[in-house]
Amino acid sequence: DSGVTQTPKHLITATGQRVTLRCSPRSGDLSVYWYQQSLDQGLQFLIQYYNGEERAKGNILERFSAQQFPDLHSELNLSSLELGDSALYFCASSAGLAGATSTDTQYFGPGTRLTVL
Amino acid sequence: GQNIDQPTEMTATEGAIVQINCTYQTSGFNGLFWYQQHAGEAPTFLSYNVLDGLEEKGRFSSFLSRSKGYSYLLLKELQMKDSASYLCAGGSDSNYQLIWGAGTKLIIKP
Numbered sequence: 733d734s735g736v737t738q739t740p741k742h743l744i745t746a747t748g749q750r751v752t753l754r755c756s757p758r759s760g761d762l763s764v765y766w767y768q769q770s771l772d773q774g775l776q777f778l779i780q781y782y783n784g785e786e787r788a789k790g791n792i793l794e795r796f797s798a799q800q801f802p803d804l805h806s807e808l809n810l811s812s813l814e815l816g817d818s819a820l821y822f823c824a825s826s827a828g829l830a831g832a833t834s835t836d837t838q839y840f841g842p843g844t845r846l847t848v849l
Numbered sequence: 850g851q852n853i854d855q856p857t858e859m860t861a862t863e864g865a866i867v868q869i870n871c872t873y874q875t876s877g878f879n880g881l882f883w884y885q886q887h888a889g890e891a892p893t894f895l896s897y898n899v900l901d902g903l904e905e906k907g908r909f910s911s912f913l914s915r916s917k918g919y920s921y922l923l924l925k926e927l928q929m930k931d932s933a934s935y936l937c938a939g940g941s942d943s944n945y946q947l948i949w950g951a952g953t954k955l956i957i958k959p
Contacts, residue, residue, distance in 0.1 A: 820889070836940060843891055
C-alpha cells in the first residue's frame with residue numbers, strides 16, 4: 733500500500749459526459765501528479781501540483797482540468813468525454829517538487845479505470 | 850531534447866538473470882528511477898540512482914553511468930511474479946518533470 737488513495741476505482745460513463753477523479757496524497761507529501769495510461773501504452777504525464785499551485789503541465793487536453801485543495805487532495809476533471817479517453821488514470825505523490833532528488837520519488841495510487849461508452 | 854529509451858520487450862527464463870537497459874538524454878540530469886508495473890496495476894518504486902555505480906537491493910540491482918547516460922536494472926533468480934513492465938524515469942533539475950521511458954515488458958518463461 734503506497735499510502736496514496738484514489739476514488740473511484742472504476743467509472744463507466746457515456747461520451748459527452750463529465751467526471752471527477754479524486755486523489756489523496758501520502759501524509760506529508762506536497763506534490764501531486766496525474767497520469768493517463770491507455771491500454772498497453774506508457775504513462776502519459778498530465779499535470780503536477782505542488783502545495784496548491786500548478787507546477788508543470790504535460791500533454792493535458794483542454795477538456796481536462798485539475799486542482800489541488802488546501803488539504804492537499806487533488807481532483808482531475810474530465811469533460812466532453814470521448815471514447816479515446818478510456819484509460820487508467822493514476823495519481824502519484826511525492827514529498828518534493830519533482831524529478832531532482834530522492835525526495836521526489838513518486839508513489840502511485842491504485843488508479844481509476846475510466847470506460848467511456 | 851529530453852528522451853528516455855528502453856527496449857520494448859524482453860523474454861527470460863525462470864531462475865535466470867536478466868538486464869534491462871535504459872539510455873537517457875536529459876538536460877540537468879539529477880537522478881534516475883526504476884519502477885515495476887504489473888498489468889492493470891500501479892507502478893511501484895524499485896530504485897533510485899544519482900551517483901555512478903551499482904545499488905543492490907536483494908534480487909534487484911540498478912546501475913548508473915552518468916558519463917554514458919546509461920542505466921540498467923539487473924534481476925537475478927527470476928520468478929514468474931517478475932513478469933511485468935519495468936519503467937525507467939529520469940529526473941531533471943532544469944524543469945519539474947520526471948521523463949518516463951515507455952517501459953520494457955518482461956516475459957518470464959518456465
